[in-house]
Amino acid sequence: MAEEQMDLVAGRSGMPKVPSVLEGVKTAADWQARRRRILGYLEEEMYGRIPPRPERMSFSVDWEKPVFDGLGICRQVNMRFGVKDRELELKALWYLPAKGDRVPCVCALNFCGNAGTSFDPDIYQPASEADKERGWQVRRWSYQYLLEQGISCLTAARNDFFPDSEAGRYGSVFRLFHKEAELTPEHREYTAISAWAWGYSRLLDLALTDPRIDERRVWVHGHSRLGKTALWVGAHDLRFAGVVSNDSGCCGASIERDHHANAENLERITRTFHRWFVAKFDQWVNRADEMPFDMNWLVSLTAPRPVLIASASEDVWADPFNEFRCAKQVGEVYRLFGAHGLPDDAQFPAPNEAVIGDRVAYELREGKHDVTPRDWEVLVEFMKSLEKQAK
Ligand code: GCU
DSSP states (O other), X not given: OHHHHHHHHHOOTTOOOOOOSOTTOOSHHHHHHXXXXXXXXXXXXXXXXXXXXXXXXXXXXXXXXXXXXXXXXXXEEEEXXXXXXXEEEEEEEEEEXXXXXXXXXXXXXXXXXXXXXXXXXXXXXXXXXXXXXXXXXXXXXXXXXXXXXXXXXXXXXXXXXXXXXXXXXXXXXXXXXXXXXXXXXXXXXXXXXXXXXXXXXXXXXXXXXXXXXXXXXXXXXXXXXXXXXXHHHHHHOTTOOEEEEESOOBXXXXXXXXXXTTSOOHHHHHHHOGGGSOGGXXXXXXXXXXXXXXXXXXXXXTTTSOEEEEEETTOXXXXXXXXXXXXXXXXXXXXXXXXXXXXXXXXXXXXXXXXXXXXXXXXXXXXXXXOOHXXXXXXXHHHHHHHHHHO
16 A cells, blocks of 8 residues: 555656646636547547437326335336437436425436335336346445435436447437447447436436426436446536546546556456447557546546545455546646645545545545445535535
8 A cells, every 4th residue: 555655646667647638728718628629539539429318308207105214205207208209218216305495316327227226116127127136236225324314316227228238229228319220239439338328317307307406416426337427427417516436447437547457457348348438449458558548537527516436445446546546636627616626645545434625535435346335425425525615
């Protein structure tokens, strides 16, 4: 650990420098043009374009009921999207606190299907998930705790927006916009990460239909591949008030240059997950040091809105130390806006410590690649610190 501290401060000799995002930028006004260019660049070179809003959207409540002894309500909402004669239909699950007028909301896609996030037998479980037990990932979903904190939480299954396989385009949101012949695995311009990003924006559309949600406090939260996606959609959809990237690692919040020897790298990620990135991105395999950008570029696009980067101490694959490096680096953009990012003297924390800075926070949770109650507690701590600063 001591050696890593030194690396961060002094730099390893010969360590490739992380490209600053600020080239030619001196003021917050300059940043806006630079920001647009970076967004366009990452679209072309890495994540592809997020599809547009659909022509038609409708939301209808399947059921609604009190939960956790009246602490809140839970509703299941049927979401329908249409473009020309094509339709996509899926379910969202929405927890709202019983009290409070203008409450914050966290939009978080899930890996496990809505029925995997709770034991509630009323939650729709598609036939494709019938072999999974209800509530099998319940430990990741602190619904009750969030309601106790007066926070709403809205989820839907990532596979409903892009089934996570190479043939996934056929069943993805891209089928609303493209003919079947354009949905083959060769069409890498239509990426899963951009399809999931679209899904997050639709959850936000839904959140904003309820006047009890404070439209200035809707956050996007994602774990791992969805942590990469949370950063990507947060960069595009400025209605999101804050971003949580949990264990997002390679191509998420982790600096690619000089990564941990056992961490994921571009070669491993692009070989396994073709569908996540446009084909052009493969050019950087084994050449990360030559990339004109690094992942601080992606995370910087959240600024000046708050961002929480969460790592787990045993999650070497996602490279916690390089996620921390990234959290430190993005302070350069927050400073244009009079915020500070992480404190200048912030050091890589010990497991189960968090560094809550000025609009940027970093958490190192003890344990494995996962989302645990502790991660939700740190998010709430960060949200509270932001509210105190705002007063
Ligand atoms: C794999 C992948 C990671 C990804 C993770 C996940 O481990 O290599 O890049 O973040 O899956 O989404 O769980």
